[in-house]
Amino acid sequence: MKLIGSKTEHDLRKILVKSNELLFKSEENKRLLEVVRSLYPEMKVAYIIDWIPEQGEDIYKLLIDNNIILEIELDRNNAEIKPIIEFKSITQYLQGLSKQNQIKLGVALDLASKYLDNMNS
Numbered sequence: 001m002k003l004i005g006s007k008t009e010h011d012l013r014k015i016l017v018k019s020n021e022l023l024f025k026s027e028e029n030k031r032l033l034e035v036v037r038s039l040y041p042e043m044k045v046a047y048i049i050d051w052i053p054e055q056g057e058d059i060y061k062l063l064i065d066n067n068i069i070l071e072i073e074l075d076r077n078n079a080e081i082k083p084i085i086e087f088k089s090i091t092q093y094l095q096g097l098s099k100q101n102q103i104k105l106g107v108a109l110d111l112a113s114k115y116l117d118n119m120n121s
Helices: 007-025 027-039 090-094 099-120
Strands: 046-053 057-064 068-075 084-088
Touching: 007 027, 007 046, 007 099, 027 057, 027 068, 046 099, 057 099, 068 090, 084 090, 090 099
Parallel strands: none
Antiparallel strands: 046 057, 057 068, 068 084
């Protein structure tokens, strides 16, 4: 997806940067981060691209580095219940995705690529 520098992209960029900060620094997301790190110990960057609070669980969709979508369902009331985890490629995730969510993914991929490029420089 080609980004054009629109206001929508700018607003999504701010939301995604905040999601990254909250994932790595917030106590509320500690369990989510532990699950992600157990699966991807070499992870450099992650963005929460979707969060669906259900009645007894939270469903998160995260972009890990710039190449995998990780969907994690965490039980909100019982940390002992194993999370339900699904992996998708970027191509798989894009299938049937709304225009708004395609833009959000495009912005997240751009942020992740720039972050990874800066780490390698």
